[in-house]
Amino acid sequence: MEDFSLRVCAIIRDIPQGRVCTYGRIAAMAGSSRGARQVSRLLYSSSRKRGLPWHRVVNAAGGISLGGESGELQRALLESEGVGFSKDGKVILSSFLWNP
Template sequence: MRPFTERAVAIIRSIPPGKVMTYGQIATLAGSPRGARQVVRILHSMSKKHRLPWHRVINAEGKISLQEEEFRTMQMLLLQGEGVEVIGGKSINLSIYQFHPQPAMHPDSEDCF
């Protein structure tokens, strides 16, 4: 795995139940501020293999951006099951539910982003 991918996977794994992060937020923390689409790719190709909480990742507007109704509904139900209020079946209030991780202080730390 490439360093960006490893960091992104670690960040996604760190999102606690009941919280969300945006694609761009994860990309920035992983070291590539313009890498939101790479985060989408990582979630699409690695969520199952790495058991990532893919449902906790939303777009910068605080919305579920999945196009397929089945997956959009699944994401909404999973978030609601964790106590996240999903307004109109698609919007999440980022000021309430957005997770802002505190990076580890030591760059060699396993938990460091």
């Protein structure tokens, strides 16, 4: 696994309970400001085997990008940690975005 991916994994592990981060911000923190899509790809391929808190990553608008049951699970997990959603189904980033 490459340095960029290792940094992305470490950053995702650091997201505390009850907070979320975005694909783009994680990519920027890992040193690739336009690498948001790689973050999504890494989550897709490695979140299970690496035990990452994948549910704490949302898109730039605070929305859940997964479809179907996975998306519903993600929202349920976040709500169980106390993350608040607005009426349009997006995480209230002004309150719950992780700012390290």
